[in-house]
Amino acid sequence: GENVEQHPSTLSVQEGDSAVIKCTYSDSASNYFPWYKQELGKGPQLIIDIRSNVGEKKDQRIAVTLNKTAKHFSLHITETQPEDSAVYFCAASIGGDYKLSFGAGTTVTVRA
Amino acid sequence: DAGITQSPRHKVTETGTPVTLRCHQTENHRYMYWYRQDPGHGLRLIHYSYGVKDTDKGEVSDGYSVSRSKTEDFLLTLESATSSQTSVYFCAISESPLQETQYFGPGTRLLVL
Numbered sequence: 001g002e003n004v005e006q007h008p009s010t011l012s013v014q015e016g017d018s019a020v021i022k023c024t025y026s027d028s029a030s031n032y033f034p035w036y037k038q039e040l041g042k043g044p045q046l047i048i049d050i051r052s053n054v055g056e057k058k059d060q061r062i063a064v065t066l067n068k069t070a071k072h073f074s075l076h077i078t079e080t081q082p083e084d085s086a087v088y089f090c091a092a093s094i095g096g097d098y099k100l101s102f103g104a105g106t107t108v109t110v111r112a
Numbered sequence: 113d114a115g116i117t118q119s120p121r122h123k124v125t126e127t128g129t130p131v132t133l134r135c136h137q138t139e140n141h142r143y144m145y146w147y148r149q150d151p152g153h154g155l156r157l158i159h160y161s162y163g164v165k166d167t168d169k170g171e172v173s174d175g176y177s178v179s180r181s182k183t184e185d186f187l188l189t190l191e192s193a194t195s196s197q198t199s200v201y202f203c204a205i206s207e208s209p210l211q212e213t214q215y216f217g218p219g220t221r222l223l224v225l
Contacts, residue, residue: 006154034213043116043202043216044155089154099145099170100214102154 003027004092006103014111019077021106023090026071032093033066033073034100037086044089048075080110115139116217118203124223131190133220135203137183144186145204145214146170146178148197155202161186193224 003026013019023033031052036044050057050064050073057064061080066073073092077084087107091100115138125131135144143162147155147170157170159178167178175197177189190197203217 004154036216041219043218045216046213049213091155099157099160102156104152104154 004090004101004103006090006106008106009104010107010109012109012111013080015080015082017080019075019080019084019108019110021075021088021090021108022072023074023092023103024070024072025092025101027092027094028068028071030092030094032100033064034091035062035064035075036089036091038089038105039086047088077108080108082110082112084108085110116203116205116215118201118217118220120220121218122221124225125193126225127194128192131193131222131224133188133201133203133222135186135188135217137186137203137205139205139207139215140183141205141207141215142183143206143208143212144180145206146176146186146188147202147204148172148199149202149219150199158188158201190222193222195224198222198224 006023034049035047037047038044048062048064050066061078063076087105089105090103117136119134145160146158149155156172158176161167161180179187201220204214206212206214
């Protein structure tokens with residue numbers, strides 16, 4: 001099955017700095033890569049996604065890049081704010097299917 | 113949480129007892145999923161459904177069964193709960209297959225003593 005590795009597992013940044021989370025996947029047929037944010041006691045919420053026909057996508061302070069050749073994709077958060085503190089998960093579609101395989105998560109802490 | 117409710121939200125049970133968790137959606141989405149979340153493992157797929165009475169296994173399906181008799185409800189049953197099934201369980205839905213966003217419910221925290 002699909003194996004998604006996510007790094008780092010924890011990330012502490014100063015408010016205003018950037019945060020970068022990286023994921024790698026193993027299945028070359030994967031073509032959909034969402035990112036979820038999970039706040040304490042809540043379910044994961046989609047924050048951005050990217051499909052294999054594009055290399056980069058941006059939404060305000062959040063951007064995702066995809067390198068299909070190297071099988072890795074990254075989440076970039078710029079100008080971090082305290083409300084960005086949460087657990088972030090990357091995921092990759094399993095082949096061309098509608099199932100997702102998730103990374104283990106990154107706990108992001110933004111220091112005021 | 114995109115019109116998804118899970119019940120109960122918290123449950124404590126004893127080893128060997130059956131447990132049923134319910135996921136209810138008001139979005140009329142065809143696809144529904146059950147995941148478990150454990151530290152260091154992210155979210156792992158237990159079972160999923162691609163229509164009424166149509167279900168299939170995920171990567172960690174042993175010890176779990178599911179049923180879907182109506183579009184809006186997807187039930188997860190632990191036949192005989194074990195301590196290893198202590199976890200947070202999330203239901204998710206998606207509208208159509210292939211590359212569509214999955215929306216998650218608020219979760220059920222289950223403790224098996």
